[in-house]
Amino acid sequence: MMNLGIHLIIDAWDCPAELLNDLDAVRQALLEAAEAGGATVIDVCTHQFSPQGVTATATLAESHIAIHTWPEYGYFAADAFFCGAGDPYAALESLRANLQVGNMRTTELKRGIEGMSRPLEL
Amino acid sequence: MMNLGIHLIIDAWDCPAELLNDLDAVRQALLEAAEAGGATVIDVCTHQFSPQGVTATATLAESHIAIHTWPEYGYFAADAFFCGAGDPYAALESLRANLQVGNMRTTELKRGIEGMSRPLEL
Numbered sequence: 001m002m003n004l005g006i007h008l009i010i011d012a013w014d015c016p017a018e019l020l021n022d023l024d025a026v027r028q029a030l031l032e033a034a035e036a037g038g039a040t041v042i043d044v045c046t047h048q049f050s051p052q053g054v055t056a057t058a059t060l061a062e063s064h065i066a067i068h069t070w071p072e073y074g075y076f077a078a079d080a081f082f083c084g085a086g087d088p089y090a091a092l093e094s095l096r097a098n099l100q101v102g103n104m105r106t107t108e109l110k111r112g113i114e115g116m117s118r119p120l121e122l
Numbered sequence: 123m124m125n126l127g128i129h130l131i132i133d134a135w136d137c138p139a140e141l142l143n144d145l146d147a148v149r150q151a152l153l154e155a156a157e158a159g160g161a162t163v164i165d166v167c168t169h170q171f172s173p174q175g176v177t178a179t180a181t182l183a184e185s186h187i188a189i190h191t192w193p194e195y196g197y198f199a200a201d202a203f204f205c206g207a208g209d210p211y212a213a214l215e216s217l218r219a220n221l222q223v224g225n226m227r228t229t230e231l232k233r234g235i236e237g238m239s240r241p242l243e244l
Contacts, residue, residue: 004192005199007131013235045165045181057186059167059179066179066186068205070126077127077233079201083190105236111199113135114227 004112005063005083008092013075014102020069020076023048023056029098030056030067037082037091039065062086067095074102081111126234127185127205130214135197136224142191142198148176151220152189156180159204159213161187184208189217196224203233 019025027046034041040061047055057066063081070076078095082088092106141147149168156163162183169177179188185203192198200217204210214228 002195004195004197007199007201009129009131009231009233011233011235042169042177043167045167045179047164047181047183049183055164055181055185057167057179057181057188059169059177059188061169061171063177063190063199064179064188066181066188066203068185068203073124073126073235075126075235077129077185077203077205079129079203081188081190081199081201083199103236107231109131109229111131111133113133113195113197114225 001110001114002112002116003110005081006088007079007081007109007111008088009107009109010078010092010104012101012104013073015074015076015099017071017074019100021052021054021071023054026054026056026067026069029095030058030065032098033065033091033094034058034060036094037088038086039082065091123232124235124238125232127203128210129201129203129231129233130210131229131231132200132214132226134223134226137196137198137221139193139196141222143174143176143193145170145176148178148189148191151217152178152180152187154220155187155213155216156182158216159210160208161204187213
């Protein structure tokens with residue numbers, strides 16, 4: 001497979017509910033994760049759900065990071081897709097610390113084209 | 123596992139390069155995918171890269187859809203994360219048609235909390 005990027009899928013639980021419902025805290029955790037990963041932020045979108053829950057997505061020059069929280073379960077789902085430069089694992093570690101994660105499961109996916117071992121001739 | 127949503131990971135190739143470099147076409151494909159999936163769009167962010175490539179992310183009430191294109195390889199990476207309502211497979215089929223996908227690989231991930239079979243008592 002021609003590998004064009006690494007996509008980390010992050011399920012995290014046993015996090016403080018009030019933190020996961022704090023839009024500013026989640027936005028700040030997202031921005032710090034991007035910075036820790038050496039990524040360039042193009043735009044950020046955040047949304048506060050009612051009665052609870054926050055979504056924050058960062059569009060990056062390297063692809064994206066998205067966070068969706070369920071405070072009622074102490075859970076958030078995140079993913080960090082980095083192509084080219086940057087270190088998604090550094091972004092992950094920043095998120096883990098800032099959102100006070102108790103337990104998590106991380107899956108690394110390699111993104112790209114199947115059946116191709118090197119770039120096309122352009 | 124307590125399942126909170128379905129996250130489709132989509133690698134697609136053998137797509138027309140000029141289509142994948144057309145910001146308006148990719149944005150429109152994203153919006154139509156969200157509509158096909160029955161999702162509610164909160165915000166959309168798009169970016170045209172130089173010399174080529176487009177990123178388009180939609181923040182949804184149901185989570186997100188993101189598309190990142192590499193026209194030089196006829197390739198795009200997308201993901202569609204739907205929690206609660208909506209049908210990510212309908213979004214996928216819309217994307218496949220609108221971006222004229224020749225080949226694709228799709229992975230379904232169930233997102234949620236390990237070791238929990240039902241919601242917490244709240």
